[in-house]
Amino acid sequence: MSGALLVVGDVVTDVVARHDTPLAPGTDTAADIVTLPGGAGANVASWAAHHGCPDVRLLARVGTDAAAGHARVLRESGVRPHFVVDAEAPTGTVICLVDAHAERTFLSDGGAVLRISPSDWSPELLDGVGHLHLSGYLFFAEPSRSLAVTALDAARTAGIPVSVDPASAGFLRQTGVESFLESAAGADVLLPSADESAVLTGLPEPADAAAKLSRLFPLVVVKLGASGALLVRAGGPGGERVPGVTATARDTTGAGDAFTGAFLAARLAGLGDAEAAAAGCRAGAAAVQGVGARPGERRDA
Numbered sequence: 001m002s003g004a005l006l007v008v009g010d011v012v013t014d015v016v017a018r019h020d021t022p023l024a025p026g027t028d029t030a031a032d033i034v035t036l037p038g039g040a041g042a043n044v045a046s047w048a049a050h051h052g053c054p055d056v057r058l059l060a061r062v063g064t065d066a067a068a069g070h071a072r073v074l075r076e077s078g079v080r081p082h083f084v085v086d087a088e089a090p091t092g093t094v095i096c097l098v099d100a101h102a103e104r105t106f107l108s109d110g111g112a113v114l115r116i117s118p119s120d121w122s123p124e125l126l127d128g129v130g131h132l133h134l135s136g137y138l139f140f141a142e143p144s145r146s147l148a149v150t151a152l153d154a155a156r157t158a159g160i161p162v163s164v165d166p167a168s169a170g171f172l173r174q175t176g177v178e179s180f181l182e183s184a185a186g187a188d189v190l191l192p193s194a195d196e197s198a199v200l201t202g203l204p205e206p207a208d209a210a211a212k213l214s215r216l217f218p219l220v221v222v223k224l225g226a227s228g229a230l231l232v233r234a235g236g237p238g239g240e241r242v243p244g245v246t247a248t249a250r251d252t253t254g255a256g257d258a259f260t261g262a263f264l265a266a267r268l269a270g271l272g273d274a275e276a277a278a279a280g281c282r283a284g285a286a287a288v289q290g291v292g293a294r295p296g297e298r299r300d301a
Contacts (some may be wrong), residue, residue, distance in 0.1 A: 003130020004055035009041015012092035047261025049078030066118030117143035254293025
């Protein structure tokens, strides 16, 4: 596999609040708070570039309030941003609450993210592209869902493989599993977390969920956090386990995006699926050791 990686997804501003004590309703809780660039799509693109993908592009919609700053950071990380600048809606914002166990909870305001539409798509975006990746957040509202389907269909027509990350177990529950699966139909690779695979199938065991999803997608890669990853291929015998990498977690925000970015970079470089998943596990372990969702972001915080 060769060619550029095109990511279609989200760019947001993350406000990361790390608190060592439980949240105290109705009063104050001490926290360390930083503002950093984020967004699942942008994170995946940045990690892919960090892991050696020489040509990474990102299509996203942002507000005029932060477009220039986000574009600068992405270029510095090796990503070519293709931004649609929205004069009416601000750039999306996510408040990331990170507890003493490094587990994160998100409060999300999509802003301009979900206003991306098929009119923002151009066939020229696929010129020289070897793989298209779609952030699952696009599938949870209109018109972004229609944009995702338009991009997926265009890539399939051009013979370009497509991957999808379901992105959010909570939003999958709210918007409906059938809607997501119908819209993502035709993708070559599905990259859910264990929670997302359970929501998509109703099966709590990742191996069972992956086997069921492999009837719909040729390759299913379930991200298992510290436990590694599970690969199941359509029609293949069982699944293939890839071990995790030991790390001391400080913030799990963006760990799944790090896995996905490294996985896609490795596949585009010609590595096999298991080797690519191992690269993803290493990237995920690196991500959780610092604060923020991007490579190099506040790694010493």
